[in-house]
Amino acid sequence: AQKVTQAQTEISVVEKEDVTLDCVYETRDTTYYLFWYKQPPSGELVFLIRRNSFDEQNEISGRYSWNFQKSTSSFNFTITASQVVDSAVYFCALSEARSSNTGKLIFGQGTTLQVKP
Amino acid sequence: GAGVSQSPSNKVTEKGKDVELRCDPISGHTALYWYRQSLGQGLEFLIYFQGNSAPDKSGLPSDRFSAERTGGSVSTLTIQRTQQEDSAVYLCASSARLLSGNTIYFGEGSWLTVV
Numbered sequence: 001a002q003k004v005t006q007a008q009t010e011i012s013v014v015e016k017e018d019v020t021l022d023c024v025y026e027t028r029d030t031t032y033y034l035f036w037y038k039q040p041p042s043g044e045l046v047f048l049i050r051r052n053s054f055d056e057q058n059e060i061s062g063r064y065s066w067n068f069q070k071s072t073s074s075f076n077f078t079i080t081a082s083q084v085v086d087s088a089v090y091f092c093a094l095s096e097a098r099s100s101n102t103g104k105l106i107f108g109q110g111t112t113l114q115v116k117p
Numbered sequence: 118g119a120g121v122s123q124s125p126s127n128k129v130t131e132k133g134k135d136v137e138l139r140c141d142p143i144s145g146h147t148a149l150y151w152y153r154q155s156l157g158q159g160l161e162f163l164i165y166f167q168g169n170s171a172p173d174k175s176g177l178p179s180d181r182f183s184a185e186r187t188g189g190s191v192s193t194l195t196i197q198r199t200q201q202e203d204s205a206v207y208l209c210a211s212s213a214r215l216l217s218g219n220t221i222y223f224g225e226g227s228w229l230t231v232v
Binding site for chain 1: 120148150152159160162165206208210212215219220221222223224225226228
């Protein structure tokens, strides 16, 4: 069965702190894709990153970094030196290759991040 | 257009009325998706289109829900005889192609409130 778990419902940090959002996934496919989306108060889901299951190289983009570990089925997201503008709901999502005829995303429940000034 | 455009952004309707939600995908994107976001259910996949075809309607919550896409572009999601449990944000998304690795881009959603 496919499933995405974001165990942290809400996180609150003070500006400039580092914060890590956890994501654990379940899939029986060997080929799959993982995504992170940000949902600010405006409601739009903003694409942040996509990784495929064959590429475990970690990625850094500015203050954002992602740690993909197949051994623990995790795809964690770290924000370094957080800012108030980072306050949003963050979703981790999974797309299985065998769902290639649907492109369906399976989302976690989301983590609400509040960054206080 | 530059992004996925949805209308109306907000809709309040009386129970029992029909509503139509519209989605205009990113220009050139052949795949289009509808998701629903509600407090109790999180983000649920409803239906996808490849071109004008929707091969799998099993994600639609009930037979009161239908969707169509014409001209390979604009899509409408119709909810007939709305119920209070239909209150949610309906998110439309599109991708260049219908492949699981393609990035899916979302609109801002249509907030539906059934009173």
